[in-house]
Structure formats: C-alpha cells, structure tokens
Amino acid sequence: MRRRLKAGDEVLLTGTILTARDAAHQRLCDILKKGKPLPLNLKDAVIYYCGPTPARPGRAIGSCGPTTSSRMDAFTPQLIRLGLGGMIGKGGRSEEVTDAIKKHRCVYFLAVGGIGALLSTKVRSSKVVLFSDLGPEAVYKLEVKDFPLLVAIDSKGNNIYGKAGRKKK
Amino acid sequence: MREIAASKIREAVTELCLKANFELRSDILKALKAAVSKETNVRARNILKAIIENAKLAKKKRLAICQDTGLVSIFLELGNDVAIKGDLEEALHKGVEDAYKKGYLRKSMVADPLIRKNTNTNTPCIFTFNLVKGDSLKVTVSPKGFGSENKSAIKMFKPTAGQNEIIAFVLEVVKDAGADACPPLVLGIGMGGTFDYAAQLSKRAILRPIETKNAKKHIRALEKAILNAVNSLNIGPMGLGGRTTALGVNIEEFPTHIAGLPVAVSVSCHATRSAERTL
Numbered sequence: 001m002r003r004r005l006k007a008g009d010e011v012l013l014t015g016t017i018l019t020a021r022d023a024a025h026q027r028l029c030d031i032l033k034k035g036k037p038l039p040l041n042l043k044d045a046v047i048y049y050c051g052p053t054p055a056r057p058g059r060a061i062g063s064c065g066p067t068t069s070s071r072m073d074a075f076t077p078q079l080i081r082l083g084l085g086g087m088i089g090k091g092g093r094s095e096e097v098t099d100a101i102k103k104h105r106c107v108y109f110l111a112v113g114g115i116g117a118l119l120s121t122k123v124r125s126s127k128v129v130l131f132s133d134l135g136p137e138a139v140y141k142l143e144v145k146d147f148p149l150l151v152a153i154d155s156k157g158n159n160i161y162g163k164a165g166r167k168k169k
Numbered sequence: 170m171r172e173i174a175a176s177k178i179r180e181a182v183t184e185l186c187l188k189a190n191f192e193l194r195s196d197i198l199k200a201l202k203a204a205v206s207k208e209t210n211v212r213a214r215n216i217l218k219a220i221i222e223n224a225k226l227a228k229k230k231r232l233a234i235c236q237d238t239g240l241v242s243i244f245l246e247l248g249n250d251v252a253i254k255g256d257l258e259e260a261l262h263k264g265v266e267d268a269y270k271k272g273y274l275r276k277s278m279v280a281d282p283l284i285r286k287n288t289n290t291n292t293p294c295i296f297t298f299n300l301v302k303g304d305s306l307k308v309t310v311s312p313k314g315f316g317s318e319n320k321s322a323i324k325m326f327k328p329t330a331g332q333n334e335i336i337a338f339v340l341e342v343v344k345d346a347g348a349d350a351c352p353p354l355v356l357g358i359g360m361g362g363t364f365d366y367a368a369q370l371s372k373r374a375i376l377r378p379i380e381t382k383n384a385k386k387h388i389r390a391l392e393k394a395i396l397n398a399v400n401s402l403n404i405g406p407m408g409l410g411g412r413t414t415a416l417g418v419n420i421e422e423f424p425t426h427i428a429g430l431p432v433a434v435s436v437s438c439h440a441t442r443s444a445e446r447t448l
Binding site for chain 1: 219226237273277316438
C-alpha cells in the first residue's frame with residue numbers, strides 16, 4: 001500500500017501509530033547499540049514525532065502536532081533498516097534518511113505544525129506503552145481516524161521539498 | 170510607594186500563561202486572515218485556513234494552540250514607586266507551575282542541559298526586568314516553542330555594515346529555518362547594545378503587535394524591506410511554497426559601541442504567543 005503513495009499526495013490515515021521524539025529515539029538506539037532486541041516491534045510501524053500535551057478529562061489526548069523531524073535524522077536509518085513503515089513529522093530530512101527511505105521502501109509524511117488542537121480531534125485513544133518516565137517524550141500508542149497528512153518523501157525517494165529538502169549534515 | 174503582593178503576581182502569571190496558550194494573539198489572527206485572501210498558492214491557503222480553524226478550536230475548548238507550550242519567558246516592567254510584598258521570584262515560578270498543571274499544558278523543561286531530566290513543572294521560567302517610572306507593574310508572559318527557537322541567530326556586524334548586509338543575514342536565517350520553524354513566521358530583530366542585549370531586544374520585539382511599526386522612520390523602512398524580502402523567498406506556510414513566509418517583522422534598536430553592530434534574529438512561529446497585564 002505505502003509503495004503506491006506519491007510525494008505530494010494528501011492522505012487521511014486511520015489506524016495505530018506510535019509517538020517517539022528525541023529522548024525515545026536515543027534510548028531505542030542505545031538498546032540497539034548494546035545488541036539487545038527492541039522492547040517494541042517496529043516492523044511496518046508508523047512513528048509520529050510528537051510530544052502531546054496531557055489530555056483534559058473526557059478527551060483522548062491533548063494538543064498533538066508534529067515536532068521537527070530533522071532532529072531524529074541521526075537515529076532514523078537504523079530504525080528504517082528494522083522495517084519501520086513510515087514516519088510523520090514536519091520539515092525536511094537528511095540525505096541519509098532519504099536514501100534509507102528509498103532503499104527500504106519506507107514513507108515520510110508531513111503533518112501541519114502548530115495545529116495540535118485540531119489534530120487532537122482525529123485521535124480516538126492514546127496510551128503510554130514505553131519509557132513512561134520520559135513524560136511528554138514517552139512512547140504513546142495512538143489510534144487515529146482520518147488523520148490528515150501529506151506524503152513528503154515517497155518510497156521511490158521523491159521529495160516534496162525537491163532537492164533543497166535533502167539537507168546535508 | 171504602592172505595595173503589590175507577590176500572590177497577586179503569581180495569579181496574574183497563571184492567568185497570562187493560560188491565555189497565551191489557548192488564545193492566539195489578535196494581531197496574529199488578523200494577519201493570518203489577511204494572508205488567506207492574498208495567498209495564491211492553493212496548498213498554502215488551505216494550511217492558513219487550518220491554522221485559523223485550530224485557533225478557534227483551541228480558544229473554544231481551552232486546548233493548547235500547539236503541543237509545544239514552550240519555555241516561559243516573563244518580561245517585567247517595574248515602576249520605581251512599586252514595592253513588592255513577598256517573594257517575587259517564587260511567585261513567577263509558581264505562577265507558571267500552577268498554569269501548566271491547571272491548563273493541561275506540556276511540561277517541557279529539563280533540569281540540566283546535559284542530564285535532561287524533566288522537572289515536571291515546566292519551571293524554571295526565565296525573567297527580565299525593565300525599570301520604568303510610575304507605580305504599576307506590567308507583566309508580559311511569552312511561552313515560546315523550540316521548533317522556532319532553535320532557528321534563532323545572532324551576528325556581530327562591523328559598524329560600517331550596511332542595511333543590505335543585515336537584510337542578507339536575516340534572509341539566511343529564514344532560509345535555514347525553512348519548514349522547521351513553522352512558517353509563516355514572526356521575526357523579532359534586536360539591533361545594537363551588546364551580544365546579550367541584542368538577543369533580549371529581539372525577544373521583546375516579538376511581543377509588540379505586528380501591526381504596530383517601529384516609531385523611527387528608517388527602522389520602520391527596514392522592517393518593511395525585510396518583510397518584503399522574506400516574503401519573496403517562496404518558502405510559504407510549512408515550507409511548501411507561497412507568498413506568506415512571514416506575517417510580520419518587528420525591530421527594536423538600542424545605542425551601541427563605535428566598534429560594533431550586533432544583530433539578533435528571534436525566529437517565531439505562526440503560533441507566536443504572549444499575553445500581558447498591568448497590575
């Protein structure tokens with residue numbers, strides 16, 4: 001399915017996604033560095049670079065927009081090699097990430113930044129599943145319905161930002 | 170001397186943190202609406218409309234406009250006929266802590282830049298004073314997200330540098346920020362003073378409503394020139410193209426040394442937040 005997506009396509013995502021940002025990425029990669037298995041299965045998973053605000057009573061989640069993806073660039077290729085299916089964030093990615101996306105047929109989506117209240121209405125449930133001590137940086141499992149996204153880098157390596165979006169390190 | 174109780178300041182800080190995070194500034198909202206009608210790029214227009222819809226929803230449901238509810242900077246204008254009764258510093262931190270708990274706002278502060286353990290209170294906040302005449306205290310709260318803060322920059326120019334060099338520097342900063350800083354941006358520029366004071370001025374510049382121009386004619390002209398140049402970059406909302414790359418450019422200037430010309434650029438996102446109250 002994800003191989004049919006093209007850079008520039010607008011999509012509505014329904015299903016399960018996992019949040020992870022800087023601290024969680026660092027921990028996951030530290031575990032890999034030690035040669036140990038990850039405490040969660042990333043095969044075909046979608047990671048959302050997001051640290052939500054706490055949910056008000058009666059709501060599934062608080063404000064939950066994307067954070068800057070490029071901060072995760074140093075960690076991302078190893079997660080893609082483990083079979084990661086997709087990523088959601090904002091902004092461009094490094095050349096290494098773009099190459100890994102192409103090689104392993106992954107996909108990178110953009111969500112609009114700074115509209116976290118609106119995006120929270122597309123989340124049905126949220127639950128911390130890993131690294132709860134990290135607070136807003138914990139890994140949350142989200143069930144989303146019609147979550148609005150834009151394909152930024154498709155599985156062939158086409159990039160919505162053009163060549164300028166391929167940031168050099 | 171007029172006495173102001175620290176407890177009143179604590180309450181004001183809480184109220185202002187909540188207001189800033191739930192209610193998008195009216196000048197920003199107005200600029201966004203104006204941008205929708207001028208924007209010719211369809212995708213850019215749709216993003217601007219989503220930003221406006223988000224602001225409406227956030228206000229109505231008391232939800233944070235953006236999940237990055239920021240590091241809180243507090244700007245105090247203290248009248249010289251005011252005496253604070255109680256612990257002012259504690260009032261500022263506790264006021265922030267109360268708001269972030271009560272308002273279900275994200276706690277984004279880590280206690281140490283290297284050890285990085287969350288303080289779980291969104292404190293400490295950062296505060297600065299200006300001394301003014303009179304018997305009142307003006308409190309301005311500015312929670313700022315780090316997607317944009319990470320893109321701010323400063324340059325120490327030669328005193329003989331011209332306006333074109335300054336404009337070129339600002340354009341480099343905006344290009345480097347690209348999509349990451351959540352354009353359309355608000356740019357606060359501090360010129361003059363010292364290394365640290367220029368940066369502080371650039372922060373204060375963001376607090377001024379973007380429809381209010383600098384009082385000095387030549388600075389006003391530079392604000393306009395920079396805004397036009399930035400909006401010609403075709404970065405657009407979320408970096409996907411369009412003529413709306415910045416909503417406003419505010420410059421604050423200060424006398425400086427014969428040997429230098431510091432210029433600081435505070436990059437701020439479309440969810441530029443601040444709220445103020447005079448006690």
